[in-house]
Amino acid sequence: MRTGIRNGLIITMIEGEAPYKGNILIEDDRIVELGVSVDISEVDQVIEGEGFTAMPGFINAHQHSPMSLLRAFSDDMKLMDWLDRKMLPAEANMTPEDIYWGSQLAMAEMIRSGTTCFADMYIQMGQIAEAVKSVGMRASLTRGLVFLQDDGGRRMSEAIDLVERWSGAADGRITTMIGPHSPYTCPPEPLKETIAYAESRKLPIHIHLAETKEEVVKIRDKYGVTPTEYLAHIGMFDRAHVLLAHAVHLTRKDIRLLHGMRGGIAHNPISNLKLGCGIAPVAECLRQGITVGLGTDGAGSATTLDMFETVRAAAWLQKLDYGDPTILPASHALGMGTLESAKLLCLDHEVGTLEAGKKADLILVDMRKPHLQPVHNIESLLAYAASGSDVDTVMVNGRLLMQGRKLLTINEDELYRQVRQRAERIVKGI
Numbered sequence: 001m002r003t004g005i006r007n008g009l010i011i012t013m014i015e016g017e018a019p020y021k022g023n024i025l026i027e028d029d030r031i032v033e034l035g036v037s038v039d040i041s042e043v044d045q046v047i048e049g050e051g052f053t054a055m056p057g058f059i060n061a062h063q064h065s066p067m068s069l070l071r072a073f074s075d076d077m078k079l080m081d082w083l084d085r086k087m088l089p090a091e092a093n094m095t096p097e098d099i100y101w102g103s104q105l106a107m108a109e110m111i112r113s114g115t116t117c118f119a120d121m122y123i124q125m126g127q128i129a130e131a132v133k134s135v136g137m138r139a140s141l142t143r144g145l146v147f148l149q150d151d152g153g154r155r156m157s158e159a160i161d162l163v164e165r166w167s168g169a170a171d172g173r174i175t176t177m178i179g180p181h182s183p184y185t186c187p188p189e190p191l192k193e194t195i196a197y198a199e200s201r202k203l204p205i206h207i208h209l210a211e212t213k214e215e216v217v218k219i220r221d222k223y224g225v226t227p228t229e230y231l232a233h234i235g236m237f238d239r240a241h242v243l244l245a246h247a248v249h250l251t252r253k254d255i256r257l258l259h260g261m262r263g264g265i266a267h268n269p270i271s272n273l274k275l276g277c278g279i280a281p282v283a284e285c286l287r288q289g290i291t292v293g294l295g296t297d298g299a300g301s302a303t304t305l306d307m308f309e310t311v312r313a314a315a316w317l318q319k320l321d322y323g324d325p326t327i328l329p330a331s332h333a334l335g336m337g338t339l340e341s342a343k344l345l346c347l348d349h350e351v352g353t354l355e356a357g358k359k360a361d362l363i364l365v366d367m368r369k370p371h372l373q374p375v376h377n378i379e380s381l382l383a384y385a386a387s388g389s390d391v392d393t394v395m396v397n398g399r400l401l402m403q404g405r406k407l408l409t410i411n412e413d414e415l416y417r418q419v420r421q422r423a424e425r426i427v428k429g430i
């Protein structure tokens with residue numbers, strides 16, 4: 001199957017490459033060629049790009065997709081309270097089918113706002129994998145591991161099961177990671193086991209880190225170190241590629257410890273803002289050469305999953321924090337939501353830029369909108385003016401998932417019917 005995108009404004013997100021008007025030739029799941037005079041006369045389908053901007057799809061580097069069922073269920077609470085009193089009891093009521101439909105709800109929202117790939121940490125991951133398989137997105141899936149009580153190894157064996165069954169599945173769209181949940185839910189012994197397993201299977205680790213001040217105090221009281229030192233002393237950064245979600249509360253020394261790590265930080269500015277967690281030292285981490293990508297966190301905390309909002313919030317927060325508008329320019333903030341996130345998921349050789357040979361994961365943004373005209377600077381418009389609802393077309397692995405804002409792989413009527421009845425049951429009595 002050959003697809004041509006004709007005469008779009010192309011922003012490849014390759015460092016140093018200026019936007020230009022041109023064609024994109026896609027064959028099966030890959031971009032074959034793109035440029036000003038690429039021949040697309042012999043393709044099976046032509047997508048008109050005039051009036052649209054083609055860019056790599058966003059990569060949401062930290063998600064708990066089924067938490068979309070808990071959107072707006074319990075807001076304006078402190079994180080630990082919110083988790084213990086609301087989220088965990090609600091999650092205990094979720095059936096495998098709830099997880100399937102909840103993650104499909106998240107995927108509908110992600111596709112509608114231009115996200116093509118996400119990193120997900122949750123439970124019942126086989127259900128999420130099935131949903132990813134049928135919807136057509138790309139995802140890196142992780143069974144979140146909380147080791148607060150002895151469960152006879154159940155959680156770890158579920159994590160291993162996910163890796164064995166689903167790594168490389170769905171035409172290679174599904175990859176997996178190992179997910180010790182956080183320093184405050186993972187004591188040293190089980191944490192070491194997860195690292196050893198990740199190392200033996202060459203799997204990346206996905207973990208929450210230093211999200212709140214309470215966490216910093218908890219870890220200091222228990223182990224006499226910072227959360228980052230706790231992970232570093234256990235050897236995590238020497239032995240695995242690590243995706244650190246949040247990393248809000250880092251000392252200078254913590255940042256030095258992260259210098260040179262494989263992986264990096266998934267910054268979740270909207271979730272941090274809404275939960276009042278603090279402002280992550282993104283600019284300082286970037287100065288130290290640490291990779292920083294972007295995520296939303298689950299809709300239970302972030303409320304929405306729109307990566308355009310996330311890009312904007314990331315840029316604004318650093319500018320405000322440093323009192324300096326030159327910090328984190330538009331192009332870099334956009335790069336964090338695409339290529340930098342791809343690096344965190346170990347997928348940068350396949351996605352994150354529009355490049356010949358890479359997977360065809362791309363979006364078309366409709367520029368025929370008052371807030372997106374005139375086009376003095378496309379990166380500024382995308383970072384500071386566009387929103388998810390401006391996305392017209394979404395392609396993953398060469399397959400169209402949305403065109404003309406119609407979802408092609410999700411039945412939305414059925415989805416909302418399922419979501420309504422399931423959400424009501426899950427939160428009853430909590």
Ligand SMILES: N[C@@H](CCSC[C@H]1O[C@@H](n2cnc3c(=O)[nH]cnc32)[C@H](O)[C@@H]1O)C(=O)O
Nearest residue numbers: 064087121122123144145146155208298301
């Ligand atoms: N509770 C499960 C582990 C699930 S992993 C993913 C967990 O992360 C939780 N979570 C969601 N958002 C956040 C956050 O911002 N910080 C910490 N945990 C979160 C979410 O509620 C979910 O329980 C078990 O015991 O096996």
Ligand SMILES: [Zn+2]
Nearest residue numbers: 208245297298
């Ligand atoms: Zn999270």
